[in-house]
Amino acid sequence: MKESLTKETLEAFQNDFRANTLHTVAKNAVTVNGLLKSSRNSEAARSTRHEFSISLEQGEITNQMQSGRCWMFAALNTFRFEVMKKLNLETFELSQNYTLFYDKLEKANYFLESILDTLKEPVNGRLISHLLTDPLGDGGQWDMLCSIIHKYGLVPKDAMPETACSSATREMAGYLTKKLREFACTLRKADESGASIDELRMQKESMMNEIYRILCICLGEPPKTFDFEVRDKDKNFHRDAQITPQQFYEKYIGLNLDDYISLINAPTSDKPYHRSYSVKYLGNVKEGRPVRYLNLEIEELKKAAIAQMQDGSPVWFGCDVGKYSCGENGVMDLDLYQTEELLGTTYHMTKAERLDYHESLMTHAMTFMGVNLDENGNPDRWRVENSWGEKSGKKGYYVMSDAWFDEYMYQVVVHKKYLPEQFVKEYESEPILLEPWDPMGSLAL
Template sequence: MSQEITKEQIAAFDADFSAQRANRVAMNAVTNNGLLASAIRREAVEQDVHEYSISLEQGEICNQKQSGRCWMFAALNTLRYQVMKKYNLKTFELSQAYLFFWDKLEKSNYFLESILDTLDEPANGRLVSYLLMAPVNDGGQWDMLCNLIEKYGVVPKTAYPESKASSGSREMDMTLTEKLREDACILRKLHKEGKGLDELRARKTRMLGEIYRLLCICLGEPPKTFTFEYRDKDNNFHREEGLTPKSFFEKYVGVDLSDYVSLINAPTEDKPYGRSYTVQYLGNVKEGNAVRYLNLPIEELKKAAIAQMKDGQPVWFGCDVGKYSERDSGIMDLDIRGLEDLLDTRFTMTKAERLDYGQSLMTHAMVFQGVNLDENGKPNRWRVENSWGKEPGKDGYYLMTDRWFDEYMYQVVVNKKYLTAEQIAAYEAEPIALEPWDPMGSLAVVR
């Protein structure tokens, strides 16, 4: 058979296309309306009802705008829930911009330390090329958020509001990335000149001082102390002065973050269930806890998430939000689009195959605020709090079908009290270190 595409082959392709009336109908629909819009199935929209047997009440929907801080918004949404319940608030927000500031600074240090750790690796090798690809992108993981809070605390949004650069981070990220790549180049040159590690770290400190200055210019100086003022649902006014970010977290949030663990579902051959995993060169706070996961069958993730919501607590999770998802209606359903019928083709990869071949990975973090259980106590749809404002979905909430959960859910964070003793022991065992580019090293970063 010929290696190239021949005129005869093209003629045969054309004849096959023209012979089917459905191809013409599909072509007209897609060229005028777009591929995904043409494939939406009305039946799915009608069947996916935003009602749930377990439904938690949250404050007003948040909006990460043009930034990749979904992981941070989702985590702070689970924490603000505690503050609202404890202090009888109608709505409330913790400052995402505050932790964003410290995350950028810590990621800069983590990146430069990774460069120092790989000085003898070739600049065009896979590892250094990977490190240089995105030194300080907006994405993150649950454990990275915990590291930030344990070191820097949290503040109300009123104490450190949004800025142009936090709500639309692209320009700042481009500038920081250029500066950090330049810094990496300088450190590697100094190493080639024979400079010692102490001298390189001294230079790194000066580099971080410059990053700090850039962050202050873009985001504003982070507060050291502040006053917290609010009105509760009964219209009573409250004020407390002289709070620090750490004292505010301890008093007003009061959650022991060490009680929470990340469960993943990665059904690939290289990741046996019942084992803990970490990822090389994935982190932000250098001295903080490493990212750690426990890999379990998908039904175990559901079981733990449902148990936590039954106890009145929301659940942070990570998924591949762009797959079989309709933004306007807020529906995540394998049947939301009839692409296979429209295109007369089939998509047959399994979840494991999609991970192995780069077709899917975790891209976005959100919060479960409810689930609908059928007469047998089995879930059939999940209530999802997103961070894209009120417009998408039903007042900002998405609906995830249970079949979608099976295929595109990758991670939930739950209190370890919902795990068995055997699962806790597996989580706490020495983790298997995955390569930096493993799909389980992906960061929730969708804007």
């Protein structure tokens, strides 16, 4: 073929298309119904049943609304499970607005500190461009939420309810981002004019005061103490007056977050298995725990997740939710859509190649609430609690095929007691630092 598309080449393409009547049938179906609806495989939905040999009971489904807080919702859904067990509750929900407030506040500080750390970098260089792209977006990681909890604790949802801005974050985030980019410009200009780092940090304090004020206006003021009041399944009333968020977490959840390890499956050549990894300039609480992963074979992620659920606890995980999934029936399955047959093409990239060539990465966090083990004890489908409300999936729940797990699952978080001692040592080893734009630096939305 020549460098340019010629008239003769286009005519050849057109003749090839028209030579097969199935192409016209496919065109008529897709132009009217869309690609996915036209290629949906009804048999896939039948084979992925919402029944599981291990199934944990949870409260009412949660809804992140028009926000990218899935990582918070998924984690808080695992934590509320502990509250419900301890107090014999029918349902319960923790405040995602409370964690959102402090995540935005801490991300703003983290961003400004990153700007101070990179003052000599060119403004049009890749690093500064990366930092300026999304200074305090909604997305996050497990370790980032752990840092928030360590510093600020948690509160029930009624202690800091949702607001218009927490349920639809785009406007608030847009104006905060605009302000942070202005602050970055101000700090870099002050540095060019000879200001000392102490003078720059004095400016930063005034900047952070503005961010705090905007967050209070948009999200409300976070409580320092509150009255915790609930009624259990047996109609018994419980009250804990004037408790702090830190006391609430310790008393009613009590998980030692330092015991939880983030496992990833990144089969790319630049990330050997059984090594610890972290990502430069990825975090929220400046003094908090860094984002850290242990890269393992996919079967090891499965074993750990199954062991934790067999012991009665849900599992936080991150995946590429948009691939071969349907919210209408709550199915995540490689055979869900027959797009290859419809389009007359095939897709050949491996999981590693999809990561290397930006075709896939971790985009969404949810919670495993069960798994179906066959007669040999092997998983064939997984029970998933999402945070998109009851209208998504089957009353908020999805079923994931085990084959889908292999291809589009990237991360699970488990207690270290479910891992061999050698894995824990590997996780605790000095991490290899990945560049900020590495696919393992993606944030769940």
